[in-house]
Amino acid sequence: xxxxxxxxxxxxxxTTDDRLPPGQYDTGDQFPVLSAGPTPRTPLAExxxxxxxxxxxxxxxxxxxxxxxxxxxxxxxxHCVTKWSKFDTRWEGVSVDTLLADAGVEGxxxxxxxxxxxxxxxxxxxxxxxxxWVVDTYDGQPLAPEHGGPARLLVPHLYFWKSAKWVRGLSxxxxxxxxxxxxxxxxxxxxxxxxxxxxxx
Amino acid sequence: MARxxxxxxxxxxxxxxxxxxxxxxxxxxxxxxxxxxxxxxxxQHVDVRLTAEDGxxxxxxxxxxxxxxxxxxxxxxxxxxxxxxxxxxxxxMQAGDDLELRGPIGGYFVWSAAADAATPADRRRPVQLVxxxxxxxxxxxxxxxxRRAGDPTPVRLLYSARTADDVLGxxxxxxxxxxxxxRGAPPDWTGPTGRVDGALLQEHAFPPDARPRVFVCGxxxxxxTVATTLVDLxxxxxxxxxxxxxxxxxxx
Ligand SMILES: Cc1cc2nc3c(=O)[nH]c(=O)nc-3n(C[C@H](O)[C@H](O)[C@H](O)COP(=O)(O)OP(=O)(O)OC[C@H]3O[C@@H](n4cnc5c(N)ncnc54)[C@H](O)[C@@H]3O)c2cc1C
Numbered sequence: 443x444x445x446x447x448x449x450x451x452x453x454x455x456x457t458t459d460d461r462l463p464p465g466q467y468d469t470g471d472q473f474p475v476l477s478a479g480p481t482p483r484t485p486l487a488e489x490x491x492x493x494x495x496x497x498x499x500x501x502x503x504x505x506x507x508x509x510x511x512x513x514x515x516x517x518x519x520x521h522c523v524t525k526w527s528k529f530d531t532r533w534e535g536v537s538v539d540t541l542l543a544d545a546g547v548e549g550x551x552x553x554x555x556x557x558x559x560x561x562x563x564x565x566x567x568x569x570x571x572x573x574x575w576v577v578d579t580y581d582g583q584p585l586a587p588e589h590g591g592p593a594r595l596l597v598p599h600l601y602f603w604k605s606a607k608w609v610r611g612l613s614x615x616x617x618x619x620x621x622x623x624x625x626x627x628x629x630x631x632x633x634x635x636x637x638x639x640x641x642x643x
Numbered sequence: 644m645a646r647x648x649x650x651x652x653x654x655x656x657x658x659x660x661x662x663x664x665x666x667x668x669x670x671x672x673x674x675x676x677x678x679x680x681x682x683x684x685x686x687q688h689v690d691v692r693l694t695a696e697d698g699x700x701x702x703x704x705x706x707x708x709x710x711x712x713x714x715x716x717x718x719x720x721x722x723x724x725x726x727x728x729x730x731x732x733x734x735x736m737q738a739g740d741d742l743e744l745r746g747p748i749g750g751y752f753v754w755s756a757a758a759d760a761a762t763p764a765d766r767r768r769p770v771q772l773v774x775x776x777x778x779x780x781x782x783x784x785x786x787x788x789x790r791r792a793g794d795p796t797p798v799r800l801l802y803s804a805r806t807a808d809d810v811l812g813x814x815x816x817x818x819x820x821x822x823x824x825x826r827g828a829p830p831d832w833t834g835p836t837g838r839v840d841g842a843l844l845q846e847h848a849f850p851p852d853a854r855p856r857v858f859v860c861g862x863x864x865x866x867x868t869v870a871t872t873l874v875d876l877x878x879x880x881x882x883x884x885x886x887x888x889x890x891x892x893x894x895x
Contacts, residue, residue, distance in 0.1 A: 445694060446695070447740075453727040454727055465700070478752075480885070524704070559881060625750075626750040
């Protein structure tokens, strides 16, 4: 039974939008920035994207090769664990299905890893079946460094810390291993509709 | 830190306000008694939840300003006019009122003398703290803890405040602290003025070759700017930890 705070009332506009998961607010035109360390800046000439781990055939793409892969445009709502949501964000990039297609995946989990050392873990089912992308374009423009450019993972149906910024690859794993925020008490899966913010939610 | 310590289930706890005190012109110090508080490390935060009569709830994060040694939880809350939660906390809540909170949250933005104790004093990397406004709050917990623990780790704080009346922390700031005032200084002010930039960091912060562990906390834009400047000055990105309070003017 929640404790009622005497005299407290809603001050934000009453958005009873059914696109808003519990505890979230619509941040409108803003696009807040969140990360645990400074923004890394890897020159494109040194950038590559890899698929490795429990796979029959590890994959590597240079920036040019990545840009040649079949691309998709997605328009999705995103939800950050710090309580903002942003509707109809427009991205372009490569489906994770495409990236895994020739790898011969032999595990059921992935760890996405990034420049700067960030990692996040996901069940394979959450990044396949047209539910996840590596994107390099936001709103028609190259993805800005503070938002994860040159490329980030996009897993819009989970809290946005799962959408690793500055992503450099996916490591397929036989077992679930917690990533960066997951080690610090954030929820293992992070489904915004179940409000899975912290471990145990 | 041990994973077991942070993977504990976070439940909502009842917290009773014991004091609501002015801390500066726009910030109040809220002191809580929390039933079943599991303890925390300096740098961690709590989530506070308010519930209206009609069931509407709002949650916000606040850094813990008190050290683990203090049995009460102190928060330093800036009153943001027009905000949904901060004016309620600072203006409406009185001693004896209850609210719900959960925590401690966040095991990354942490510096604790206890965790350092395993490293011999002469091999400890110094600690550089950089605060903007109410972002000094977690650093006050760190400094208070280090002082009580008698931690010999060299620590410096570079702290940007609007005016002299906005400076939080009192004598916890100590000789390792430099305050810079961004919106005008009193006539007898001897410290620096202006925003934290490369020149101020070079003059008042540990240099990159001292290999400091750097913590930056404050409004989002402040944190973003300082982090970029630190990297430009040659600090290792992996040595820099950030905590962003949000606020208007987020890069779009
Ligand atoms: C880890 C962490 C630690 C923090 N620690 C502290 C601390 O120690 N002390 C402290 O004072 N603050 C702290 N904060 C900030 C705090 O959580 C709140 O954001 C702050 O108190 C403002 O809340 P509010 O409800 O008063 O204002 P809000 O009503 O949330 O408004 C503040 C701003 O949020 C945005 N916003 C909010 N709601 C909407 C909406 N419906 N539509 C559009 N924009 C919106 C706007 O930019 C607005 O200007 C911390 C934040 C984080 C993430």
